[in-house]
Amino acid sequence: MKSIFKVFLGLALGILAWPACAALNVFACEPEWGALAQELGGDKVSVVSATTAKQDPHRIEARPSLIARIRSADLVICSGSELEVGWLPLLLTQSGNDRIQPGSPGFIEASQYVVKLEVPKVVDRSLGDIHPAGNPHIHLDPRNIAKVGTVVTERLSEIDHANADFYRARAESFGKRWQEAIQSWQKKAAPLKGMPLVVYHKDMSYFINWAGMREAGSLEPKPGIPPTPTHLAELVERMKRAPAKVVVYSAYSDPRAAEFLSQRANIPNVMLPFTVGGTPKAKDLFGLFDDTIDRLLAIAQ
Amino acid sequence: MHRNLCCAVALAAAVFPAYAQDSELSKMREALRQLQQQVQQLEKRLQDAEKTATEAENTAAQAAAQASSRPQSESALNPGISAILNGVYANLSKDPNTYRINGFVPTLGEVSPGKRGLSLGESELGFTANVDHLFRGTLIASIAPDDNSISVEEGYIQTIGLSHGFTIKAGRFFSAVGYQNQIHAHAWDFTDAPLAMKAFLGNQLNEDGVQFKWVAPTSIYFDLGVEFGQGRAFPATERNKNGVGSSNIFTHLGGDIGTNYAWQAGLSYLSTSPQGRVYDDVDSLGTGVTNSFSGNSKLWVVDGVLKWAPDGNATYRNFKLQGEYFKRKEDGTLTFDTLGQSLGTMSDSYASRQSGWYLQGVYQFIPQWRVGYRYDELDSGITTIGLVDSGALTAADFPILTAYKPKRHTAMIDWSPSEFSRIRLQFARDYARMGEPDNQMFLQYIVSLGAHGAHRF
Numbered sequence: 001m002k003s004i005f006k007v008f009l010g011l012a013l014g015i016l017a018w019p020a021c022a023a024l025n026v027f028a029c030e031p032e033w034g035a036l037a038q039e040l041g042g043d044k045v046s047v048v049s050a051t052t053a054k055q056d057p058h059r060i061e062a063r064p065s066l067i068a069r070i071r072s073a074d075l076v077i078c079s080g081s082e083l084e085v086g087w088l089p090l091l092l093t094q095s096g097n098d099r100i101q102p103g104s105p106g107f108i109e110a111s112q113y114v115v116k117l118e119v120p121k122v123v124d125r126s127l128g129d130i131h132p133a134g135n136p137h138i139h140l141d142p143r144n145i146a147k148v149g150t151v152v153t154e155r156l157s158e159i160d161h162a163n164a165d166f167y168r169a170r171a172e173s174f175g176k177r178w179q180e181a182i183q184s185w186q187k188k189a190a191p192l193k194g195m196p197l198v199v200y201h202k203d204m205s206y207f208i209n210w211a212g213m214r215e216a217g218s219l220e221p222k223p224g225i226p227p228t229p230t231h232l233a234e235l236v237e238r239m240k241r242a243p244a245k246v247v248v249y250s251a252y253s254d255p256r257a258a259e260f261l262s263q264r265a266n267i268p269n270v271m272l273p274f275t276v277g278g279t280p281k282a283k284d285l286f287g288l289f290d291d292t293i294d295r296l297l298a299i300a301q
Numbered sequence: 302m303h304r305n306l307c308c309a310v311a312l313a314a315a316v317f318p319a320y321a322q323d324s325e326l327s328k329m330r331e332a333l334r335q336l337q338q339q340v341q342q343l344e345k346r347l348q349d350a351e352k353t354a355t356e357a358e359n360t361a362a363q364a365a366a367q368a369s370s371r372p373q374s375e376s377a378l379n380p381g382i383s384a385i386l387n388g389v390y391a392n393l394s395k396d397p398n399t400y401r402i403n404g405f406v407p408t409l410g411e412v413s414p415g416k417r418g419l420s421l422g423e424s425e426l427g428f429t430a431n432v433d434h435l436f437r438g439t440l441i442a443s444i445a446p447d448d449n450s451i452s453v454e455e456g457y458i459q460t461i462g463l464s465h466g467f468t469i470k471a472g473r474f475f476s477a478v479g480y481q482n483q484i485h486a487h488a489w490d491f492t493d494a495p496l497a498m499k500a501f502l503g504n505q506l507n508e509d510g511v512q513f514k515w516v517a518p519t520s521i522y523f524d525l526g527v528e529f530g531q532g533r534a535f536p537a538t539e540r541n542k543n544g545v546g547s548s549n550i551f552t553h554l555g556g557d558i559g560t561n562y563a564w565q566a567g568l569s570y571l572s573t574s575p576q577g578r579v580y581d582d583v584d585s586l587g588t589g590v591t592n593s594f595s596g597n598s599k600l601w602v603v604d605g606v607l608k609w610a611p612d613g614n615a616t617y618r619n620f621k622l623q624g625e626y627f628k629r630k631e632d633g634t635l636t637f638d639t640l641g642q643s644l645g646t647m648s649d650s651y652a653s654r655q656s657g658w659y660l661q662g663v664y665q666f667i668p669q670w671r672v673g674y675r676y677d678e679l680d681s682g683i684t685t686i687g688l689v690d691s692g693a694l695t696a697a698d699f700p701i702l703t704a705y706k707p708k709r710h711t712a713m714i715d716w717s718p719s720e721f722s723r724i725r726l727q728f729a730r731d732y733a734r735m736g737e738p739d740n741q742m743f744l745q746y747i748v749s750l751g752a753h754g755a756h757r758f
Contacts, residue, residue, distance in 0.1 A: 052560060054612035061608070061615070062758050063563045064522030064555025071466050071516045085753040086720070093437055093459055096466035096516050103434065125721060125750075225719060226668040254617055254668075 024160050027070050027100070029078035029088060030057050032139040033110060033148070035276040035285050037077060039174050040152050044163050045075075050091075053251045053278035057083055058129070058224070062090035074159055076100040077152065080109030081116065081136035105158050111136050113151050114144040117205050128222025139275065140207035142182045142289055149174065181286055189293050191300045196242070198235065198267070200227075200249035200258060203274060207292065216244040219257045227257040232264075239265035246270055246299045251278035268299050380430030380438075381752030385487045387422035388746055391415055395739040402500050403735040404681025404705035405655065406594065407580040408535040410503025414493060414731075414741055421446040422745070425454065425487065429752070435462035441485070454485075454507060466516035466524075476508045476528060477551045478569045479625050480604035488756050490621070490663045492727045492743040496677040496709055497627045497657035501600055503535035506571075508547060522555035522565070536598040536629070537573035547573040555758070560613040564606065565758060571600040579639065585697035588643040592699070594651060596633010602626070606758070617668055624660040629653070637688055637698065647694065649687025656680050661711075669717050677709040708732040722748045 023046040028034035034049035041047070048069050051057045057079070070076065070091045078084050092101060099106040116134030123132045138144045153171035157164035189211045196216040197208070202223050208215055217238060221231035239261070247269040249258040255271060262269035272292050273282035281291040391397075393414055400413035415422075423446070429439040436458045443454040457472030475483045481498060482505055494504050510530030517523040532546025533539050540546055549572070555565035579593045603626045610619035635651035638644055661675035681704050688694045696703065709732060715725035729741040 052613065054560075055614045056616050059616050060613065061563070062755065063557065064553065064565045064758060065557045065563065067516060068520060068522040068556070072518050082753065086755050088755075090755045090757065093461060094468065094516070096463055096468045096514070098462045098464045101434070101461050102431075125719070129720060252612075252614055252616075 024075065024156070025069075025073045027073035027076045029076070029084050030139070031276040032145075032285065032288070033077035033079070033108075033152075035288075036145060036149055037075070037152060037156075039285065040149060040167060040170050041156055042166070042170055044160065044166060045156070050087075053273060053275045053282070056252050058086065060087055062087040062094070066091055067094045070095045070100065071097050073097065073100050073106070075106050075108070075152075075155060077108045077110060077148075079111050079136045079138060081111040081133040081138075082131045083111075083136035099159075105155055108148070108151055108155060110144075110148045110151075111138050113147050114138050114141075117209055118202065128220070129224025135202060135205050137203040138206055140204060140292070141210040142178070142185060143210070144206065145285060146175065146178055146182075149178070177286075181289070185289055185293055188297070192293070192296055195246070195296070195300055196244040197296075198239070198244045198247045198258075198261065200253045203250055204248060204272070211293075211296075216242065219247070219249070219261065232257060232260055235261055236264040239267060243267060246296065248272050248296075250274035270295050270299060272296075380428045383425075383427045383749055383751035383754060385425035385427070385485075385747065385749050387424070387487060387748070388420070389415060389422050389492065390419050390744040391417055392742040393417050393739060394741070395734065395737055400733065400739075401701060402496065402679065402707050402733045403701060404703065404707065405500040405679065405701075406578075407701065408500065408503035409580070410499070410505075410535055412494075412499040412504050414739075414743075423486075425485070427752075427754075431461065432458065435460060437461050466518060468514050468516075470512040470514070471510075473507055473509045474512065476506045476530070476549055476571070477512065477514075477526060478502065478506060478549050478571045478600070479602035479627070480565075480567060480606060480623065481625065482506055484757055487747050487749070488754075490623075490661065490671075490673055491675055491711055491713055492725060492745050493729075495625065495659040495661075495675065496679050496707055496731075496733060497625060497659055500655075500657055500679055500707075501536065501602075501627045501629055506534060508549075509533050510545075510547070522553065524551075524553050526551050532573050532575075535578070536571070536575060536600065536631075538575040538578045540576055547571065557613075561609055561611060563608045563613075563758070566606075567602075567604045569602045569604075571602070573598050575633075580701075582699060582701045584638070584643050584699075585695055586643055590638040590643050591640050593636045593639050594631070594633055595636075596631060596651065598629065598631045600630075601628045608758075615665070617665075619665045621663045622660075623662075624658065626656070626658040628656045631655075635686060635688065637694060644694070644698070647688055649691060649693065651684075651686055653682065653684040655682040655684075671715050671717070673711075673713045673715075675709075675711040675713075677707075677711070679707045681705050703735070705735050720753070721750075722746070 023044055024041065026037040026041065026045050026047045028037060028047060028049045030051055031049045031053055034047045037045055038047050050066050051060055078088060101107060119134035120130050120132065123130065149171065153167050156167045193212040194214060196214045198217045199215060200219045202218060217235055219227045221228055243265065244267055247258045247262050247267055249255055249271055251271060251274050258269040272295060273279040273288055276282055276284060276288050279291050282288040391414060397413045397415060397417060401407060424444045425441055427441045432438045438458050439455060441455040443452050453473055455474050457470050457474045459470045460468050477483055482502055498504060508528065508530035510528055512526060512528040514524055514526035528549040529545045530547040537547045549569060551567060551569035553565055553567040557563050574597050576595045577593045579591050581589060581591055584590050605624055607622045608619065631653045633651055634648050636646060636648040638646050657679035659675060659677040661673060663671055663673035665671040684702050686699060689696050709729055711727060711729040713725055713727040715723055717723040725745045727743040731739040731741055
């Protein structure tokens with residue numbers, strides 16, 4: 001009886017675990033890194049993203065389902081710089097998985113490989129939820145995607161030697177298409193240069209920097225602190241003196257504050273995908289930048 | 302490389318006329334070889350120079366990037382340090398010094414609602430960091446405001462170097478019995494613990510011991526674990542004995558339902574053998590006596606949590622439903638009046654079957670604001686006291702063990718201006734004392750300084 005039970009348990013576990021064995025398991029903290037891993041790993045990787053475009057990556061919880069996934073992961077890709085500080089450390093310690101601990105080849109902190117913006121000179125919580133290592137939302141500068149892509153390819157090849165050539169070939173193809181895309185985006189985004197915009201959260205900074213736009217304010221009075229009536233009133237006043245061209249917010253933000261400012265200051269507002277999956281057109285990394293630029297251009301013209 | 306070689310050959314061919322004779326041919330070969338060597342050397346130097354240049358460029362870029370992000374001093378390797386401060390204003394209609402949960406053996410834990418009026422709660426100091434590539438260490442000290450004592454709430458090491466879903470924890474840690482027991486008080490949704498935790502775990506059980514846990518390689522979360530402890534606190538008693546004083550087996554299942562819901566369910570079984578577990582009571586003559594229990598104590602806990610947030614985005618609105626059911630069975634010997642203060646020391650059998658549960662819901666309706674309600678109920682169940690059955694004593698000699706069903710209603714509203722601060726107002730009507738409902742009001746602040754904490758699901 002006992003042995004029958006063991007066989008059944010074994011079978012059940014085996015079946016449940018099966019999809020986890022089929023390919024290299026990539027656990028991405030954010031959808032953009034999931035999309036990048038998919039581009040570079042093709043059918044040799046099975047990718048899960050801990051967050052969706054509708055979720056604030058700073059504020060999700062260490063859910064049991066995430067522990068279950070990270071337990072079987074071969075590679076973890078996260079933005080880092082404390083973006084996931086509220087949940088990732090728990091997932092890592094609960095995972096019982098030595099392959100993906102920081103410092104091992106299976107752990108990539110993407111923001112380490114790029115030049116970070118907005119590294120605070122003064123670190124104090126009275127300034128809001130600031131990140132001492134700099135702004136962690138690095139993926140909206142397309143050049144950063146290329147940099148992180150190189151690291152992801154290296155690690156995929158290191159972890160899965162057998163398919164190293166496959167990964168290199170894909171990386172080459174992706175790299176070429178990405179560089180071409182960057183060039184075309186640069187041309188396309190030229191009219192955005194110098195355009196003043198109001199953001200919701202400081203999550204667009206890398207895009208603003210890349211496109212040469214100008215941040216004229218943020219709906220949050222301080223990073224991570226939700227918009228307050230006083231702050232919004234102040235923004236309305238500021239917009240009367242020096243109007244911004246557009247108010248933007250991300251797919252995971254509440255549109256109401258943006259709409260409020262938009263109406264009061266008579267400035268258009270637009271939702272930007274922020275990451276892969278944020279809008280129907282942002283199906284992959286290419287779509288993310290296409291759609292972000294298109295949405296802004298629609299207002300610039 | 303090949304192109305350069307061709308150039309060299311072409312050059313040689315041009316320099317040396319075609320009519321060269323045999324003797325000259327060997328010289329030419331020699332010259333060609335030298336030329337080849339020179340070309341190779343030049344090429345190597347060029348490559349080296351290029352490499353150095355790229356390296357320099359990379360280093361410069363990296364340095365620029367890192368200079369701004371890396372702390373310069375040796376404090377870069379300090380552990381994450383955090384401090385939790387909390388303070389309470391309590392308005393209690395009944396004297397907290399007379400607090401008891403009727404029908405249940407007093408636990409000697411910190412179960413009373415605390416002081417009346419303004420008081421500083423326990424402050425917490427936490428240190429946590431990876432020790433090396435194999436271990437992670439955590440120390441959480443609790444500083445009591447009045448008795449000048451610092452106690453270790455948790456102090457443990459945990460493996461990070463194991464694979465296949467295994468983790469081992471050793472030291473002092475909150476036991477994985479039930480759900481809320483593993484959560485630090487500052488992260489609780491109400492000011493105080495559920496009555497069931499107060500009655501069955503002495504408020505919160507932290508054990509000195511070892512925990513082994515295995516997470517299954519399944520897409521649905523499933524873990525199995527076991528803890529062996531010293532048995533340093535209620536329901537166990539500290540014993541001067543080798544071996545294991547308490548053991549706990551637990552398992553959890555968990556997962557998501559779509560993107561809106563996440564859930565977890567758990568089952569745990571805590572088994573201990575308290576020896577001489579004393580408590581104070583007042584006998585039928587009105588004299589204070591000390592009684593003691595020795596035997597086996599077995600506790601089952603079933604727990605469940607369901608969280609809802611639209612699209613899984615809890616920033617704006619979310620709801621959390623949490624409940625636990627406790628069932629305890631104790632068998633052994635009860636000794637009456639151990640110190641012979643009243644009717645004299647007597648011993649006989651003792652058996653109890655007790656249970657309790659709570660259910661609570663907390664709803665964040667707009668950013669920063671949450672409301673919550675909790676209902677607690679305990680059932681003192683069936684208690685068989687040999688000394689009473691034999692007629693040696695009467696039930697009136699054990700007033701605190703008289704059958705009773707304590708209840709409590711609790712409502713709270715809290716405001717969290719940021720992730721690091723919370724101000725809470727809580728009202729409760731507590732029927733823990735038989736026939737003496739206590740109206741409790743708490744106004745509390747909880748803030749955290751330093752390292753950004755990560756909270757359990």
